[in-house]
Amino acid sequence: MTRPPAPLPSIFTGEYVRALEGVIGRILPVVGSAELMRAALEWGTHPLSAGLNLVFGLVFLLGFLGMLVFRRSRLLVIRLTFFGATGMALAFDALGFQLLPPGLNVEDTAYLVTARHIYLPLVMMVCSWLVFPSPWSQRLALGICVLSLGLKAAAGFQAVFSGLATPAGVTNLLVLHTLVVGSFYLLLQVLTVVYMRQARLEQERSVLERHAHVDDLTGLLNRRAFDHALNIAAAQVSRQPGPLSLITFDLDAFKRVNDTHGHPVGDRVLRDLAVLARREGRAGDVLARWGGEEFVWLLPGADRVAAARAAERLRAAVEAHDFRVGRVTLSLGVAVWRPGDDPQTLFRRADELLYAAKHGGRNRAEVDPGPPP
Known part of the structure; x- marks a missing residue:
C-alpha cells in the first residue's frame, strides 16, 4: 500500500x-x-x-x-x-x-x-x-x-x-x-x-x-556513514597526532532473544541499546550500527584509559537495564590508534578484541594493550 x-x-x-x-x-x-x-x-x-x-x-x-x-x-x-x-x-x-x-x-x-x-x-x-x-x-x-x-x-x-x-x-x-x-x-x-x-x-x-546515512531501526549512523567518519578522523590524526579510539560491541547471545521472543522484540532491544549508547557517548563521538547486533563507537580525542572507561560505563549500563527479555549483556573491543595505523587496521584490531572478549567469557571489555615495545 x-x-x-x-x-x-x-x-x-x-x-x-x-x-x-x-x-x-x-x-x-x-x-x-x-x-x-x-x-x-x-x-x-x-x-x-x-x-x-x-x-x-x-x-x-x-x-x-x-x-x-x-x-x-x-x-x-x-x-x-x-x-x-x-x-x-x-x-x-x-x-x-x-x-x-x-x-x-x-x-x-x-x-x-x-x-x-x-x-x-x-x-x-x-x-x-x-x-x-x-x-x-x-x-x-x-x-x-x-x-x-x-x-x-x-x-x-x-x-x-x-x-x-x-x-x-x-x-x-x-x-x-x-x-x-x-x-x-x-x-x-x-x-x-x-x-x-x-x-x-x-x-x-x-x-x-537520511536513508543513505542513517540506520532505520536504531536512528544511528549506518555502516557507510561510519566508514566516512572513520576515514576523516584517521586523516586528521595522521596530520596532527593525537588520541583516537574505536570501540566495537555487540550483544551476547542475541540469537536467543530473537528465537525466544521474536524479531520485533529483538528490534526493540537493539533500539534500547542504541539509546543507552547515545547516553554514554560524548559530543563529537560517532555511533553507528555496523550490522545485525554489532555496533561501532568512534571516540576522537579519547586515549586508552578514557576509551576503556567509556566501554565499561556502557557495559554496566546494558547489564543494569531492563530489556524485558531477561538478562542482557554486552561484549566490547577497545582499540587505540597507533603510529602507522589506517582505518582498516584500527577497525580490524577492535574487531579482534571484541572476539577476544567473547571468547574470554562475554560481558566484558577487551582493551588494546597498546603498541608492542
Missing part, C-alpha cells in the same frame, strides 16, 4: 519566527510614527484621511507596545496587529470616494488607482503570507482581495448616486482594481505553489540523505 506523502515542512520554524519578530519589531514603530506624522500634516486639509492615518499609526504603535509587554506571545501580537491594520486598509477602500481632493472631476476616478491607499490591500495580502502558515495565509489573502473589491464597488455605487463619480469612471476603477489586486493574488498563489514544490523536493532529498 502506498504511504501518503509526509506533511510539508512549515516555514514557521523557531528561527523564522524569531527573525519575523525582529523585523516586525523594527518596522512597527517606524511606520506608526510615519502615519502619525501624515495625520498631523493633513489634519487641516483632509480631516477624514488624517483620521484614518491616525488610527493606522495607533494600531502599529500599540502592536509595538504589545510586543514589548507580551514577549512570550509576540507572534500572537503581530497577528492581532495584522488584523487591525487590515481593517484600516479596507476602511480606505470603503471611504475611498470621500477621500477625493476637493474639485476633482467626477470622471477622473483614476485618481483612486494611483492614490496612496491603493497599495494597502496588496501590502496586507503579502503580510498574510508572512505572519500566517498555509493554508490560512492563502485564505486571508483571498478574503482581503474579495473584501477590497466589494468595498470599492459599494463605495463606487454610492459615489455615483452622490454625484461624486460617473458610472463609466466607477466601472473603469473596478476593472483596474480587479486586475491589479486579482493579478497580485494569483502571483502570490504561483509563489506558494513554487514554494510547496521546492519544499517537497527538499523533503524528499532529506529523506534520501
